[in-house]
Amino acid sequence: MAALVLPATLLVLGLLVAPMAILFRISLDRYSPTELVQEALTGENYLRAIADPYYREVLGTTLGIALLCTLLALLIAFPAAWWLARLEGRRRSLAVILTLFPLLVGNVVRAAGWMALLGRDGAINAALRGLGLIREPLGLLYTPGAVVAGIVAVVAPYMILTLATVIEAIPRNLEEAAANLGASPAAAFRRVVLPMALPGIAAGCVLVFILCMNAYATPVLLGGPQFKMMAPAVFDQFVRGTNWPFGAALAFILLLVTLALTLAGSAALSRRTAPR
Amino acid sequence: MLTRRTALGAGLALPALRIARAQSAQVVVGTWGGDYGDLLSANIDKPLLAPRGVEVVQDVGPQDPRKTKLIAERQSRRGSMDVCCLSDVDMFTLAQQGVFEPIDPARVPNLGKAIPSLKRPYSVPHIYSAKVILYNPAKVTAPPQGYADLWDPKYRGRVGLVDILHLQNMEAASIAAGGDEHNYEPGKKKLMELRSLDAKVYPSNEALAAALKSEEIWLTIMWLARGFMWKKSGIPVEAAVPSEGATSICFEMAVPKNARNRDGALAYLNAALDARAQTAFADRMGYAPTVTDAQLPPELARQISLTPEQQAKLRTPDYEYIAKNQSALIDFWNKEFKR
Numbered sequence: 001m002a003a004l005v006l007p008a009t010l011l012v013l014g015l016l017v018a019p020m021a022i023l024f025r026i027s028l029d030r031y032s033p034t035e036l037v038q039e040a041l042t043g044e045n046y047l048r049a050i051a052d053p054y055y056r057e058v059l060g061t062t063l064g065i066a067l068l069c070t071l072l073a074l075l076i077a078f079p080a081a082w083w084l085a086r087l088e089g090r091r092r093s094l095a096v097i098l099t100l101f102p103l104l105v106g107n108v109v110r111a112a113g114w115m116a117l118l119g120r121d122g123a124i125n126a127a128l129r130g131l132g133l134i135r136e137p138l139g140l141l142y143t144p145g146a147v148v149a150g151i152v153a154v155v156a157p158y159m160i161l162t163l164a165t166v167i168e169a170i171p172r173n174l175e176e177a178a179a180n181l182g183a184s185p186a187a188a189f190r191r192v193v194l195p196m197a198l199p200g201i202a203a204g205c206v207l208v209f210i211l212c213m214n215a216y217a218t219p220v221l222l223g224g225p226q227f228k229m230m231a232p233a234v235f236d237q238f239v240r241g242t243n244w245p246f247g248a249a250l251a252f253i254l255l256l257v258t259l260a261l262t263l264a265g266s267a268a269l270s271r272r273t274a275p276r
Numbered sequence: 277m278l279t280r281r282t283a284l285g286a287g288l289a290l291p292a293l294r295i296a297r298a299q300s301a302q303v304v305v306g307t308w309g310g311d312y313g314d315l316l317s318a319n320i321d322k323p324l325l326a327p328r329g330v331e332v333v334q335d336v337g338p339q340d341p342r343k344t345k346l347i348a349e350r351q352s353r354r355g356s357m358d359v360c361c362l363s364d365v366d367m368f369t370l371a372q373q374g375v376f377e378p379i380d381p382a383r384v385p386n387l388g389k390a391i392p393s394l395k396r397p398y399s400v401p402h403i404y405s406a407k408v409i410l411y412n413p414a415k416v417t418a419p420p421q422g423y424a425d426l427w428d429p430k431y432r433g434r435v436g437l438v439d440i441l442h443l444q445n446m447e448a449a450s451i452a453a454g455g456d457e458h459n460y461e462p463g464k465k466k467l468m469e470l471r472s473l474d475a476k477v478y479p480s481n482e483a484l485a486a487a488l489k490s491e492e493i494w495l496t497i498m499w500l501a502r503g504f505m506w507k508k509s510g511i512p513v514e515a516a517v518p519s520e521g522a523t524s525i526c527f528e529m530a531v532p533k534n535a536r537n538r539d540g541a542l543a544y545l546n547a548a549l550d551a552r553a554q555t556a557f558a559d560r561m562g563y564a565p566t567v568t569d570a571q572l573p574p575e576l577a578r579q580i581s582l583t584p585e586q587q588a589k590l591r592t593p594d595y596e597y598i599a600k601n602q603s604a605l606i607d608f609w610n611k612e613f614k615r
Contacts, residue, residue: 034372035373228610239340240442
């Protein structure tokens with residue numbers, strides 16, 4: 001039976017663990033303009049990244065955007081997931097397909113759609129101008145707001161489907177029993193549905209938070225050149241600065257921060273859901 | 277001996293395996309797609325090399341991944357490209373890493389007709405243009421004379437720069453500050469002044485073109501070739517060659533040391549310098565031929581090339597300076613100017 005996991009294990013070892021190990025090793029090397037990567041064993045790339053207020057700000061922006069997008073995705077997805085979970089038969093299948101539909105289009109293409117919507121000559125500005133509400137076009141594109149909207153749209157389907165699976169498992173008659181015992185729909189939701197959905201909320205938030213932390217195409221295309229999140233900053237170091245050691249260090253800092261927050265978040269939530 | 281470097285190179289070179297070499301006459305060319313790739317195919321691959329039994333396969337992609345691929349593959353015995361197309365600055369940076377085979381002029385006879393100032397020991401020049409000021413003639417009534425005119429307070433908020441040309445913008449700022457292409461330090465202060473004049477930065481050439489078209493901005497720094505193409509497509513721009521001297525941009529081709537088909541690659545470089553192949557890029561992309569025997573229609577030549585006086589003042593980027601400082605320069609651009 002153990003042999004069944006062998007292909008997957010080899011794949012992960014070869015295509016994930018090995019490159020990550022190499023990348024980690026590079027993060028301990030030194031950058032040199034002539035050799036690019038100079039073999040060394042130093043932590044200075046990490047120290048430089050942590051000491052530099054610019055990268056602290058980039059990391060802060062990344063965290064802020066990721067947390068905000070996760071929260072917004074949760075707020076948007078919960079009602080949709082609840083509705084989806086209560087559907088039956090063909091209507092349900094159709095709703096699942098519709099939820100998945102945006103995932104069939106790549107992030108870049110979706111961002112291009114947002115650009116057409118938010119640009120100075122985009123659909124929103126054209127409509128507002130047509131209605132006579134504004135004279136000068138609004139600067140909607142290349143703003144943090146555009147990035148948040150773009151990322152939330154990307155991650156919402158993941159959140160909806162994760163939540164729907166959990167909500168589905170909450171027997172409907174529990175809500176009916178709560179109503180029968182005099183609970184208002186709001187109270188039934190707060191005291192019955194929500195606590196039972198917490199594991200799903202935790203899973204959905206972790207998944208979405210990780211996706212948000214690593215967002216690349218959306219911040220680049222919708223945030224504009226002045227807006228920096230970690231993944232584009234890593235790309236800049238590797239490709240435009242040809243500084244692989246520093247880029248690798250930034251990549252590992254992003255990974256560690258994401259991992260630490262994910263673990264802390266899940267631990268906090270699982271404590272709340274543990275039977276008391 | 278398997279060092280971690282060779283292991284890294286080999287690991288990253290794996291995608292190369294997907295290119296099955298059925299015959300040794302195949303040449304893999306790492307190039308941009310779009311017009312450039314199409315023109316290579318229509319003017320070099322098909323008419324010049326196919327009759328000689330050389331089959332050209334294009335490995336199409338943006339420049340940055342191609343550059344990164346070359347760095348990753350530099351230790352591997354067999355590379356994934358036979359010919360690599362890059363812009364002059366990146367070509368120099370990689371040549372410094374010893375990635376490319378030195379060009380033997382005897383094996384590339386057409387190199388004899390190339391413009392001498394564009395020749396490099398590690399590559400052949402394919403097409404070139406010059407960095408100029410593009411302006412909207414309806415809004416900027418007096419054509420700008422030099423880069424310094426972009427700092428005129430009356431153009432506050434109307435100057436746009438493209439992010440990807442961060443080095444070129446910094447060089448222009450240094451020249452505007454009275455410096456030159458050998459040291460960008462004076463440009464840093466000058467750029468911060470432009471920043472306080474509300475200069476805008478756009479993420480791509482397409483975004484910059486859209487901003488010029490909507491007249492959100494009136495002035496930018498761009499290649500003459502691209503200005504010509506934009507004008508052709510109805511964007512309201514004229515080009516002004518800076519009096520301080522324009523800086524050249526050359527797109528080059530080189531053969532990586534680990535190319536699998538070196539003979540085919542050299543034949544390709546030679547064909548790329550063929551006068552017949554060169555003229556097509558002028559009309560469709562606005563880039564000037566790098567060989568002296570390519571004849572352009574006079575009207576086209578007037579629009580995409582420099583006058584002899586402007587040519588005499590043409591600056592070549594200081595590749596060595598850029599290679600040495602590019603990591604620090606991108607840091608300044610990101611951390612100070614764009615912040």
